Amino acid sequence: MSDTNLEAAPLDLTPRGSLAIEYVVNGPVETNTYFVISGGEALVIDPAWEGERLVEEFSRRHPDVRLAGIACTHGHADHVGGVAGVRRALGEDLPFALAEEDVPMIRSNIEHQRINWGIDTEDPGEPNRLLAEGDVVSVGDVRLQVLSTPGHTPGGVVLFAETREGPVAFVGDTLFPGSHGRVDLEGGDWLAIMRSLAKLGTLLPPETQVFVGHGSGTTIAQELEGNPFMQRALLDQRRREGRMRRDSEEPASAMPRREMCPTGTHSAGMTLGAAW
């Protein structure tokens, strides 16, 4: 995993590299932990729980692949709960990447989870790489581009790659099929997540396979077609850009509200990837 800062660079839509994706559902709220495998390297995204066991099982399945780093889509306890174990297994020098904006809320969210749900989560420690818009996280010959997508948390990010298998995006809890992540936790922001949904709907190719933080995945095309929140967000964006007249605005109360994170249930339905 290498560092490249492409500040304010446009999304690179040139297919680069080839990858395989595996996932395992783990932790107390059934979080999807993903492994992106390319060119003899792997990146673990959102190691949710039992980090040492994740490493052990991954190494058993892929003895010739080097687990080269960790990236977390956001700092919620149910997405970082396995980080400490992975770092213990592979060494503190292992890159652990997270957006700077989410660093301050890691501990308070762990405490929130302990008090409200009785779940003790291991502290992941400080990230040694801070992610920001335009950064690239490389694994093998695949380049995961970082999009800042606040709203679920202040430092939520999406990792997007255009590959020979097609475009893929790891969206954490920002986007769910037909819905979006909850905004009622610390740092949650309704307007911000709507803008993030509009950003994803605008920038990512429709055929992008979307890997979500909980439950089954989707595609951008499916969300453009059937996600009322993304549709509304895009409408609002067009209005902001002055392309629509204000008097055609539909009332906000017409919007359905359905939020899934972190209690979404899992069913294996991804078209790309293999479950453990």
Ligand SMILES: [Fe+2]
């Ligand atoms: Fe979350």
